[in-house]
Amino acid sequence: MPEHQYFVTINNTNKVAIEPGVSTISDVILVLTLELNVAVAINDKIVGHRLWPTTVLAGGEQLSIFGAIAGG
Amino acid sequence: MLDFSVQSHNKLMIAGHQFSSRLFTGSGKFRNSGVMTQALHASGSELVTMSLKRVDLAQRSDDILRPLLANNMKLLPNTSGAKTANDAIFAAQLAREALSTNWIKLEIHPDPKYLMPDPIETLKAAEELVNDGFVVLPYIHADPVLAKRLEDVGCQAVMPLGAPIGSNKGLVSHDFLKIIIEQANVPVIIDAGIGAPSHAAYAMELGADAVLINTAMAVSPDPVAMARAFSMAVDSGRMAYLAGLATTNSHAIATSPLTAFLD
Numbered sequence: 001m002p003e004h005q006y007f008v009t010i011n012n013t014n015k016v017a018i019e020p021g022v023s024t025i026s027d028v029i030l031v032l033t034l035e036l037n038v039a040v041a042i043n044d045k046i047v048g049h050r051l052w053p054t055t056v057l058a059g060g061e062q063l064s065i066f067g068a069i070a071g072g
Numbered sequence: 073m074l075d076f077s078v079q080s081h082n083k084l085m086i087a088g089h090q091f092s093s094r095l096f097t098g099s100g101k102f103r104n105s106g107v108m109t110q111a112l113h114a115s116g117s118e119l120v121t122m123s124l125k126r127v128d129l130a131q132r133s134d135d136i137l138r139p140l141l142a143n144n145m146k147l148l149p150n151t152s153g154a155k156t157a158n159d160a161i162f163a164a165q166l167a168r169e170a171l172s173t174n175w176i177k178l179e180i181h182p183d184p185k186y187l188m189p190d191p192i193e194t195l196k197a198a199e200e201l202v203n204d205g206f207v208v209l210p211y212i213h214a215d216p217v218l219a220k221r222l223e224d225v226g227c228q229a230v231m232p233l234g235a236p237i238g239s240n241k242g243l244v245s246h247d248f249l250k251i252i253i254e255q256a257n258v259p260v261i262i263d264a265g266i267g268a269p270s271h272a273a274y275a276m277e278l279g280a281d282a283v284l285i286n287t288a289m290a291v292s293p294d295p296v297a298m299a300r301a302f303s304m305a306v307d308s309g310r311m312a313y314l315a316g317l318a319t320t321n322s323h324a325i326a327t328s329p330l331t332a333f334l335d
Contacts, residue, residue: 011126013129013130034127065126067125067170068167068170068171069123070101071100071122
């Protein structure tokens with residue numbers, strides 16, 4: 001299998017390896033040491049917080065993760 | 073007779089949420105989150121805006137949320153960066169997920185030079201967001217017709233501009249703001265362009281329900297003192313509005329008797 005299928009891409013730049021113990025959105029958030037007040041979209045579809053623990057990633061997905069920044 | 077204590081007449085309700093302070097604030101442009109926290113605390117503001125952005129994993133930014141939540145601030149995420157109704161709807165949905173709030177400051181400004189809000193995209197997005205259960209506060213030009221249309225589709229407040237964002241020019245739109253205030257059945261929050269506490273006081277004297285201040289506070293050499301000054305100006309302007317301003321005349325009307333001494 002091509003290598004990219006074992007990774008998810010985060011915000012078009014970083015990659016996270018899908019491996020035992022790292023397979024759901026919750027796992028990825030934990031690996032990235034992110035706070036929980038972020039929003040996640042897979043291939044531009046928003047996935048609600050309650051679905052994070054059960055959303056299994058196969059690899060190859062584009063994850064977008066958004067958080068709050070200062071603004072007026 | 074009016075009770076002139078500011079507190080008793082200073083409760084603002086938006087979508088069932090009560091605010092004691094009529095000074096809303098933005099979290100942008102402060103030197104760091106420490107200064108921001110101190111300034112917002114000094115302002116007495118209970119509502120603060122912020123933006124959503126893709127998280128930069130390489131360079132984690134200052135955590136602005138923790139101090140705001142610790143101070144019990146109501147969060148008002150904005151859709152800044154949206155150029156179309158669809159962009160704004162996506163941004164609002166992201167904000168709802170990330171911050172667990174259905175409140176959204178709807179702003180759609182495709183043109184980066186003047187940041188003028190797009191009225192057509194704004195109305196379209198407002199209607200969809202209201203139907204999706206959002207409390208929508210749209211940032212608009214001082215357009216009385218648009219303000220009514222947004223009210224009609226269910227927006228819980230309108231946020232007309234005084235002048236372009238960050239321009240600090242004050243209420244260049246004041247004649248149209250007056251019409252919006254006169255006609256509105258939802259709170260009117262003057263947003264953008266307020267550069268000095270006197271501008272904020274003037275907005276409140278006109279009968280605005282609240283003002284939103286960011287740049288003028290954040291870029292001051294002393295944001296904490298400036299926050300306090302804005303707070304006093306907003307209270308002062310509100311009190312003057314409630315007391316009722318004297319009418320203006322084009323000729324003099326004496327304040328002392330003009331009887332000649334020898335009569």
